[in-house]
Amino acid sequence: MLPNNQQVTTMMNITGAGAVAYPSATVANVVCGFDILGFALNEPCDELAVYLSDEPGVHIINNDDYDLPTEAEKNVSGAALLALLDETPDVKGLTLVSKKIIKPGSGIGSSAASAAGAVVAANHLLDNRFSKDDLVRFAMFGEKVASGVKHADNIAPCIFGGVTLIRSIHPLDIVSIEAPPLHVTVVHPQIEVRTADARQILRQNVLLRDAIRQWGNIAGLVAGFIKGDYDLIGRSLEDVIIEPVRSILIPGFDEVKKLSKEAGALGGGISGSGPSIFMLSKDAETAKQVSLAMEQVYTRIGIDFHTHVTSINTEGVRVRSVEKL
Incomplete structure (x- = not known):
């Protein structure tokens, strides 16, 4: 340009x-x-x-x-x-x-x-x-x-x-x-979900029983990362407060989640406020199979999409010096 x-x-x-x-x-x-x-x-x-x-x-x-x-x-x-x-x-x-x-x-x-x-x-x-x-x-x-x-x-x-x-x-x-090696599959359906809109629809009050279940999942997920316990990570990837509300904004969400788990994913959900959906897997081959499952859903629905099959970046922002323009 x-x-x-x-x-x-x-x-x-x-x-x-x-x-x-x-x-x-x-x-x-x-x-x-x-x-x-x-x-x-x-x-x-x-x-x-x-x-x-x-x-x-x-x-x-x-x-x-x-x-x-x-x-x-x-x-x-x-x-x-x-x-x-x-x-x-x-x-x-x-x-x-x-x-x-x-x-x-x-x-x-x-x-x-x-x-x-x-x-x-x-x-x-x-x-x-x-x-x-x-x-x-x-x-x-x-x-x-x-x-x-x-x-x-x-x-x-x-x-x-x-x-x-x-x-x-x-x-x-x-x-x-600290976290064990994890592979990540992301599908980005080409629809718009504004962050401000996704926040507006959230409930301002939650039941105590839901809060307790959510706290258990957060603690379990952090413990699973630290211990390198893939099964615990998978069991803890559950949201009983935010996802049930926000997922209605993302066509195909429930089917993507179901087919991804059947393909071997540990679990996953909405990335940020959406519309992207992410899934975690133990290995690269499973992550690729999860990508195929995601693509199958949006191809059938008729919504354009992009997918990324990658892994967790442990380095952060890379930076280098350059000469004056």
Whole structure:
């Protein structure tokens, strides 16, 4: 994509070398862990380059076809970088060149990747002066732009890698959780489920018996990850509060879940607020068979879809230095 005149002007204000980050897609909620559990995927990944600029503020160049806002306050990456700049008085401005690979609205952490990748790249330019917790805090401003809520269950695994538990938002308390090798199959039916809409339909009150069952599943899932107990992981991938409500927004959900388990998946559910559905498997071959089962459902229904067969990314955002544009 060739830059337009405004982009050329923005590029001319770049004052030095930059950093390119490759933030990956993520799965949030992980069935029973609404707003508190998430894990990173090895693919797909976005590509975001950040450069120091002599123009105050954050300047954005979109190098894709998604037509995302270029006003920093209205852009997920821009809001995150503005939060970082507020605590970086020695930096005048930043220029971001963004290439989105993770489709916005897919339910696999597209907005989180934008926010996380931007602040990780900026931090690399600043000789890593900020901690990972700080970067999550900055990136959460981007999530607020995307959904109206500062949640971290996509941001944290994207930055930290692996499986993360958000024990608390105020104060921010992120716990990295060891997990055994797990393969992930994701199907993204080409329908739209807005995060704000998916939050609006949730019940504000739940029965105590449902809460107790949910707490048991969350504890069991975390214990299963730590112990490397695949059977316990599978038994704990149950959501009695959120999934029964949100799944009505996703055609074919129940059949995808049923056929995926029959194909050997440990279990799974809605990725984030949807419409993507994820399934966990013990090995790559099973994950491929699960993909075929998912594809069968949406081919029959007549809904276009994309699938990803991947694994858990334990590294977090990859970043490298680049020369000035």
